[in-house]
Amino acid sequence: MRVLDNIPIQLDLEEVKGQLRLNTKAGSSSDVRELVGIAESLIQAKAVYEVSYIGQRGEDTVEVNGVTFTSRVLRVNLDKVGRVFPFIITIGKALEHEASSCNDLLRQFYLETIGDMALRFSRQYLEEYLKRHFGLGQLSRMSPGSLKDWPVTEQSPFFSLFGNVEELIGVTLTESMLMIPRKSISGIFFPTEVMFFSCQLCPRKGCPARKAPYDETLRKKYGLNDE
Ligand code: SF4
Known part of the structure; x- marks a missing residue:
């Protein structure tokens, strides 16, 4: 730490x-x-x-320093x-x-x-x-x-x-x-x-904090279902 x-x-x-x-x-x-x-x-x-290390990966899960997180996007990104x-x-x-x-x-x-x-x-x-x-x-x-x-x-x-x-x-x-x-x-x-950027996968309209355009194709690449 x-x-x-x-x-x-x-x-x-x-x-x-x-x-x-x-x-x-x-x-x-x-x-x-x-x-x-x-x-x-x-x-x-x-x-x-x-400083943390990746452990087991599942379909929608990934282990970081022994703690399992459930997120398809995080799993794919890591x-x-x-x-x-x-x-x-x-x-x-x-x-x-x-x-x-x-x-x-x-x-x-x-x-x-x-x-x-x-x-x-x-x-x-x-x-x-x-x-x-x-x-x-x-x-x-x-x-x-x-x-x-x-x-x-x-x-x-x-x-x-x-x-x-x-x-x-x-x-x-x-x-x-x-x-x-x-x-x-x-x-x-x-x-x-x-x-x-998470914003690429977030369809929220009119968000003043948006950092990148929403990308429907990328959502599909990550295997995310429609909102
Ligand atoms: S900043 Fe706005 S557009 Fe980006 S992920 Fe958050 S809510 Fe979505």
Whole structure:
């Protein structure tokens, strides 16, 4: 089990402005700088990861460090892979407390959005860290709950890969499989020649977070039934 307990968050001011949909009029830069400063003082980004090995493979199952996961897509994605990197990342609870205790709804939205950006930054940081430390090329990732094929109930066996996650990085799992703090993500990084995005297999229309177009043909290749 390895922990990165002080991920240095560096947010690009122009990118933050774009995400907050703020124009570049005089005044907005210092406002954004102030918001980012507040957010950065509250963020405590941490990650835990485990170098894990693939065991038995079934029709729709795959074993990772002795824990069996049920997902056709994960099984197919890990077909030719021997070593993977399950991870959990959080930016802590202070920023979301600040946002939820704020009466100004716009400010609340700004802080939440900056928190989401910090979480994405942390995920990219971990990805680059793993590539450097393990001499890896391209990585893709999958998360429990990102597809119907790998439901959120799989968070429970996923967390068991790490032991006491609360002690390690302060993240707990509720009975309904939500992570606390809310601004946390979990998933498995795996080496890949062709980039994979869960969005390619997800038919949800109008999703603002879509990273790749829906691909009906790919769904068939994975042997998934119609939604
Ligand atoms: S399209 Fe949206 S809901 Fe579907 S996997 Fe991508 S981000 Fe998730």
